[in-house]
Amino acid sequence: MAEQQNQNQNQVMEEDLNHLLKVRREKLAELQEAGKDPFQVTKYDVTVHSSEIKEQYEKWEGKEVSIAGRLMSKRVMGKASFCNVQDLKGNIQSYVARDSIGEEEYKEFKKLDIGDIVGIKGIAFTTKTGEISIHAESVHLLTKSLQILPEKFHGLTNTDIRYRQRYVDLIMNPEVRDTFVKRSQVIKAIRDHLDAQGFMEVETPMLVANAGGAAARPFETHYNALDEDVKLRISLELYLKRLIVGGLERVYEIGRVFRNEGVDTRHNPEFTLMELYQAYTDYHGMMDLVENLFRSVALKVLGTAVVSYDGVEIDLSKPFERITMVDALKKYKDIDFTAVRTDEEAKALADQYHVEYEARHKKGDILSLLFEEFVEEHLVQPTFIMDHPVEISPLTKKKPDDPDYTERFELFITKREMANAYSELNDPLDQIERFKAQEALLAAGDDEANTMDDDFVNALMIGMPPTGGIGIGIDRFVMLLTDSYAIRDVLLFPTMKTIEK
Numbered sequence: 035m036a037e038q039q040n041q042n043q044n045q046v047m048e049e050d051l052n053h054l055l056k057v058r059r060e061k062l063a064e065l066q067e068a069g070k071d072p073f074q075v076t077k078y079d080v081t082v083h084s085s086e087i088k089e090q091y092e093k094w095e096g097k098e099v100s101i102a103g104r105l106m107s108k109r110v111m112g113k114a115s116f117c118n119v120q121d122l123k124g125n126i127q128s129y130v131a132r133d134s135i136g137e138e139e140y141k142e143f144k145k146l147d148i149g150d151i152v153g154i155k156g157i158a159f160t161t162k163t164g165e166i167s168i169h170a171e172s173v174h175l176l177t178k179s180l181q182i183l184p185e186k187f188h189g190l191t192n193t194d195i196r197y198r199q200r201y202v203d204l205i206m207n208p209e210v211r212d213t214f215v216k217r218s219q220v221i222k223a224i225r226d227h228l229d230a231q232g233f234m235e236v237e238t239p240m241l242v243a244n245a246g247g248a249a250a251r252p253f254e255t256h257y258n259a260l261d262e263d264v265k266l267r268i269s270l271e272l273y274l275k276r277l278i279v280g281g282l283e284r285v286y287e288i289g290r291v292f293r294n295e296g297v298d299t300r301h302n303p304e305f306t307l308m309e310l311y312q313a314y315t316d317y318h319g320m321m322d323l324v325e326n327l328f329r330s331v332a333l334k335v336l337g338t339a340v341v342s343y344d345g346v347e348i349d350l351s352k353p354f355e356r357i358t359m360v361d362a363l364k365k366y367k368d369i370d371f372t373a374v375r376t377d378e379e380a381k382a383l384a385d386q387y388h389v390e391y392e393a394r395h396k397k398g399d400i401l402s403l404l405f406e407e408f409v410e411e412h413l414v415q416p417t418f419i420m421d422h423p424v425e426i427s428p429l430t431k432k433k434p435d436d437p438d439y440t441e442r443f444e445l446f447i448t449k450r451e452m453a454n455a456y457s458e459l460n461d462p463l464d465q466i467e468r469f470k471a472q473e474a475l476l477a478a479g480d481d482e483a484n485t486m487d488d489d490f491v492n493a494l495m496i497g498m499p500p501t502g503g504i505g506i507g508i509d510r511f512v513m514l515l516t517d518s519y520a521i522r523d524v525l526l527f528p529t530m531k532t533i534e535k
Contacts, residue, residue, distance in 0.1 A: 037157055043254045049442065050118050050329050051182065053353070054182055055180065058180050059180060059474075061145060062086065062180065065175070065178070070142075070175075070179045072175045072176060072177055073177070073178070073482060075174070075177070075470065075502070078100075078153040078174065078176055079100055079104045079192075080097075080153070081100040081101075082100060082101060082484070083101065083123040083124070084093065084101060084120075084121050084123055084124040084126035085102070085124040086123065087099060087101075087126060087158050087168070088124070088126065088166050091158070092134070092159075092183075094158040095159070095160075095442065097126070097157065098155065098156070098157055099157070099158050099168060100153065100154070100155040101121060101153070101154055101155040101168065102119075102120030102121065102151070102154070102241055103119040103120050103122075103125070103150070103152070104121075104149060104150070104151065104152075104164060104179075105117055105118075105119060105146055105147070105148055105149065105150045105152050106118045106125060107148065108118065108146065108147065108148065110144055113131065113133070113140075113529075114129065114130065114131040114132065115129075115130045115131075115143065115144070116129055116130070116167075117129070117143075117146075118149060119129060119152060119154060120205070124208075125236055125426060126166070126167065126168060127161075127165055127166075127167040127168070127403070128156065128167060128168040128169075128170050129156075129159075129161065129167050129169050129170060130143055130154075130173060131169075131170070133286045134169065134171055135170055135172055135173060135294075136172060137308060139172065140321055142173075142175070143173050146175060147178075148179075148183055149179030149181065150175060150179050150379065151175075151176045151177035151178060151179070152173055152174060152175055153174040153176050154170050154173050154174075155168040155171050155172045156171045156172070157169045158213045161199065164374060169445060171242075172322050176534045178266075183202065183205065183206065184202065191314040194218075194530075197522055197527075197528050197530055200526055200527055200531055202392070203305070206270070212247055213523065213524060214524075214526060216304060216335055216512065216515060216516050217512045217516070217524055219334075219335045220335055220511060220515060221288060221508065223330070223334040223335055223352035223509075224288070224308060224331055226229070226307050226334075227327055227330050228286050228310065228327075229328075231250070231284070231323075232284045233265050233284040233285065233286050233310060234282060234284060235285075235287065235288070236274070236277060236285050236286070236287055237287060237289070237343055238264060238267075238273035238274060238287060238289075239267065239273060240289070240290070240292075241257065241264045241265070242264060242266075243262075243264060243265070244265070244272075244487045244488050244490075245266065245267055245268045245269075246268075246271070246272050246484045246485065246486060246490070247267075247268065247270065247271030247272050247484075248269040248271070248291075248293075249463040249483070249484075249489070250269075250293040250295060250482050251266040251268075251293065251295060251481050252266060252267075252268050252292070252294060252481055253265065253266040253292050253293075253294050253295070253303075258314070264311040266291075266292035266309040267291055267292065267353035267504070268292065268293050269291060269307070269309070270289060270291065271309060271429065271503065272308055272490045272503070274287060274311050274503070275458060275490070275493070275501070275503070276489075276490065276493045277311070278311050278313055278458075278498055278501050279493045279496055279497065279528070280457055281298075282513045283313040283314070283499075284311075284312050284313070285310065286309065286310035286311075287309055287310075287313055287322060288306065288308045288453075288508065289307065290304050290305070290307075290359060291304070291305065292304045293305075295446050297522040297529055299519060299522075300450060300510070300521055301521065302509070302521050302522065302528055302529050303325045303529050304508075305525075306508040307505055307506070307508065308506045308508055309503065309504065309505045309506075310323075310503065311458070311501055311502070311503040312501065312502050312503070313362075313485055313498055313500070313501050314501070314503040315497045315501070316431075316441060316457040316500065316502050317420075317441045317443055317455055317456055317457045319502045320443070320455040320456075320502040320504045321354075321418050321443060321455070322354065323502075323504065324445060324504055324506065325353070325354050327506075328445075328452075328511075329350045329351060332350050332513070332515060336515060341414045341514060341515060341517075343448050343514055344517065344519065345518050346412070348416070348447060348448065349361050349416075350414060350416060351414065352416075354416040354417060354418055354445070355415065355416065355418065355419060356417075356418040356443075357417065357418070357419065358419070358420045358421040359401060359409075359419050359420065359421055359422055359423075359438075359440075360372060360401070362405065362409045362419055363404055363405055363408065363409055366408055366409045366431060367387075367403060367408040367409065369383070369387070369408070370529055371383075371404070374400075374401075374424065376397065377400075379397075380396070380397040380400035380401070381400060383400065383404070383406065386401050387404065387407070387408075389403050389404055390403075390462055391405050391441070394475065394478045394479070394480070396425050397423070397425070397438075398422075398423025398424055398425030398438065398439075399423070399426060400425055401423050402422070402423065402425075402426050402441075405419070410446065410449055411449055412446070412449075414448055414449060415447070416445065416446075416447050417445070417446045417447075418444070418445055419443060419446060419520070420442070421433060421436075421439045421440065421441070421442065421443075422439065422440055422442040422443075422444045422507075423438060423439055423440070424437065424439065424440050427440040427442050427456070428471070428472050428484055429456065430442045430458070430459055431454040431456065431458060431459045431461075431463075432459075440456065440457075441456060441477065442455065442459035447514060450510055451510075452506065452510055452514070453502060453504055453505065453506045453507075454504070454505050454509065455502065456498070456502070456503055456504075457500040457501075458500075458502065458503050460497075460498040460499070460501060461494070461496060462491055462495045462501065465490075465491055465494055466486075466491055468483060469485070469486040469487065469491070470486070473485055473486060476484075489511070508524060509521050509524050512524040
C-alpha cells in the first residue's frame with residue numbers, strides 16, 4: 035500500500051515538473067514571437083558586483099548601478115515587488131516598482147522565472163528594514179532558464195548530482211563557489227611565491243613515450259599520425275630535470291597528470307601537480323622552501339597560518355617537525371628497524387606485526403609498509419618524514435653515509451602526504467641500475483614500476499648539477515586550506531562513471 039502511494043506521489047510530482055517545464059518553453063515562445071528573444075541578447079553593461087555595493091555602500095549610495103546575475107527569488111506584491119539576484123560575488127535585493135520601470139516592463143518582470151538571468155539598472159538605497167538594495171529603473175531578461183533549479187531552502191544536497199552537475203552546485207551552494215575561488219587564489223599565490231624567488235614556469239609534454247617519475251600505472255592511447263602507442267604522463271619530473279641539465283637552474287610546472295588508479299577521498303585519476311627543481315641545493319633546501327611556501331600561501335589566501343581542518347587546528351606558523359622514517363617507526367610503534375639487516379629479518383618483522391607484503395618485497399619495502407600501517411595515522415601536524423629506503427626511491431640520491439637510504443622526504447599534514455621531495459639522483463650509471471631494478475619489478479608483476487628512459491639517462495650523461503626537487507599535490511593543498519574532506523570537493527569536474535542512457 036505504502037509503495038503504491040509513493041509511486042502515485044512520484045507520478046504526480048513528475049507531471050507537475052513536466053508542466054512547469056512546458057510553461058517555461060511557452061514563455062520563451064511568446065517572447066520570440068514578440069521579437070524579444072532573450073537568446074538574441076549579446077551583451078549587458080555591468081558596472082559593479084553585488085558584494086561591492088554592500089561592502090562600499092557609502093561610495094554607491096544614491097548612485098546608479100548596473101548588475102547582472104541569476105534571479106534566485108521573487109516576491110510580487112501588486113504594484114511593487116522584490117527580487118534577489120545572484121552574481122559572481124554574492125547576491126543583492128532589488129525593489130521593482132511598476133511606476134519606476136513602466137507598466138509593460140513590469141508585466142514582463144512578473145513573468146520571469148527563478149533561474150532566469152537578468153540585468154538590473156537602478157539606484158543603490160537602503161530599505162526601511164535596513165537592507166542594502168537596488169531601486170530598479172529597468173529590468174532586462176538576458177537568458178531564459180528552461181530548467182528548474184533545486185528548491186532553495188534545501189539546496190542541492192545529493193552528492194552524486196552535485197559532482198555531475200557542478201554548474202548547478204555552484205549556483206545553489208555559495209560555500210562551493212568560495213572553495214573554487216580559494217583554489218584559484220592558492221595557485222596564484224604559489225606562482226607569486228616561486229616567481230619572486232627566481233623560478234621560471236614552464237610547460238612539458240602530456241603525451242609521452244615513457245611515463246616515468248612516479249610509481250603509478252599510466253593511461254595508454256594511440257597516436258594515429260605517427261602510428262605509435264603513447265601514454266599520458268604520471269609525473270612532471272623527467273622533463274623538468276632535462277631542463278636543469280640544459281641550464282635552466284630554477285624551473286616549475288603546475289599541470290594535470292594522469293594515473294590509472296581508483297577513485298577515493300584522496301585520489302582522482304587526473305589531478306593537478308606542481309613540481310619544481312632547483313640546481314645547487316638538496317632536500318634540506320627543499321624542506322625550507324616547502325615550509326615557507328605553505329606558510330606564505332596560507333597567509334596570503336586565508337590571512338592566517340593557523341588552519342582549521344576537520345575540527346583540528348593545523349599550525350603552519352611553527353617550524354615543521356623533521357624526523358626520519360626509521361625514527362618515526364620507533365617513536366610511534368617502538369619498532370627498532372636499525373636492528374633489521376636482511377630481507378628475511380624484515381619479512382619476519384612484518385609477520386610479527388601482521389603486515390601483509392609480497393614475495394618480491396625487500397627490506398626497504400617492508401619498512402615503508404610498516405610506516406604506512408603504524409605511523410601515518412599520527413602525522414596530523416606538519417611533519418617531514420625523511421630518509422626513505424632506496425628500494426622505493428628510484429630517482430633519489432643515496433645518503434653518502436648509509437646507501438640503504440636516500441635523501442628524500444615526504445611532508446605529511448592531517449595524516450596525508452602533501453609533498454614528496456629529493457636530492458635528485460644525478461649519477462647516470464647509478465640511474466641505469468635503478469631503472470634496471472624497476473624493470474625487473476615490472477617483469478615480476480609490479481605494473482607501477484618505471485621502465486628505462488634512455489633519453490633521460492643521456493641527459494644525465496651530459497651532466498646534471500646537484501639538484502633538489504619537489505612535487506606538491508595542488509588538490510590536497512587546496513583541501514587543507516578550504517577544510518574539504520574529499521578531493522572531489524576541490525575538483526570542478528571530478529571523474530565520474532558515465533551514466534548509461
